[in-house]
Amino acid sequence: MTVDDRFRIRESGAVGPVPPGYSVFPTPDGVLLEGPDGGKLLYARTGPGPLPGVPPVEARAEGSSGYSSTRPDQQVDMVVVDAAQRPEVIGELRRSGVVGVTTAVVAVGGDHRVRSPAEFARRARLWGALMPGDGQVLSCPPAVWPEPRPHGPHRTLVTGGARSGKSTEAELRLMAEPKVLYAAPGPVPDPAEDPDWADRVARHVRRRPWWWRTEQTTDLAAVLKRSRGAVLVDCLGTWLTWVMGEAGLWEEAPPPDAEDQVEAAVHGLLEAWRETQAYVVAVTNEVGSGVVPATRAGRLFRDHLGRLNQWVGAESEEVVLVTAGRVMEFP
Structure with missing residues (x-):
């Protein structure tokens, strides 16, 4: 230079x-x-x-x-x-x-x-950066400024299949933010009980910037309501699995109010998503692109997560689909 x-x-x-x-x-x-x-x-x-x-x-x-x-x-x-x-x-x-x-x-x-x-x-x-071309001359301050990067309130839903690169894309979007809360709704890793899960979580942590703060929580609605700055939620599928388990939907004979409990939790999340003041990027799993699940639990999860994705997407400024590491943005 x-x-x-x-x-x-x-x-x-x-x-x-x-x-x-x-x-x-x-x-x-x-x-x-x-x-x-x-x-x-x-x-x-x-x-x-x-x-x-x-x-x-x-x-x-x-x-x-x-x-x-x-x-x-x-x-x-x-x-x-x-x-x-x-x-x-x-x-x-x-x-x-x-x-x-x-x-x-x-x-x-x-x-x-x-x-x-x-x-x-x-x-x-x-x-929020300029990308100059080869040999381009820039003045300081520049004559042309970059487009403003997203700020809260702003909601982005990143969806994709397993190992599609959706988490990497979500993290990439927040790399330039000075303050990021990583909301992880999955179980706290226990190396003794599930070494594979613990190793996966550890690898995710290592690839994040050193100043990002991780909060292991299932109360995503509370996180969205109180947060400012940037928040990354990874992922909605893991959160929904926990909600359905707490309601007893995984049982052979679910409680009579199980569906009502799940609906209440989902609507609470949607309300917080709609009203948040943060710049939020949420990861979710894409469902419905393959064969009909062979098990009752698989069909339940597909139906509930498919609806959740539609509702969250409808309340988002941006929705992106990641497949094979490539990103497709939807208006």
Whole structure:
């Protein structure tokens, strides 16, 4: 990347000879450049985990542009992020205040790691970032700003079959958010009783950004009512399984009020979904695309989840279908 046609920043973060009037600072977040007009541009680092401290760096010659390990406690005007490698860096910087509402986020790295320019542009839109073309010149601040990313109240339903990539898509949509609550309605994993489930949950946790907070709960309505910021629910099928079990619908002879209990829980969830002030992305299982289930329990689950998906979808700003890792968006 060339700055003002005067010097370059390489992908590694190394900076070429700095002309007079410019300052370069190694910071915990990457390489910070200050121009003669006071403008601040950050070339973000993309290392994993919480952003660490930076060891002291010797200053350059007296009177020339220098290096400092101290990051100014204020937001920058523009940040360049390799969003193909670690898009969650955008969320980290928003979380720390380095990226504010007037900061232009530029997403680069749209190469073989992302299947097409159109897909990278779609992701950049979700993150509230610009996607420049090769050789494009950007001013700071830019002449054209990206579309605003979704904010609450906003509801998105992500549906798809087993191992379709729907959870990955849901997480991808919230990577640039500074505060995310991950609502997991499944049972608390017990490695002794179900090592496979415990391992699956652990793998999901490891792939999430380090600052996301996980809440293991079946009271999704309460989560949606009290939450602000961003919420990821994964998944509605797991929640419905628990609701149906609590009502006794899995039993051979269900209680007479079992269906009423399930209906009440579903309507409570729908009311909270409709009234939430959060930016919510919920994952669900797509049903009805295969053969009729051979068991009574399978048919019950298909019918109840199919209706729940329709009702939640009707109350959502966005519904997307994921199949084989590809995303189809519905208006």
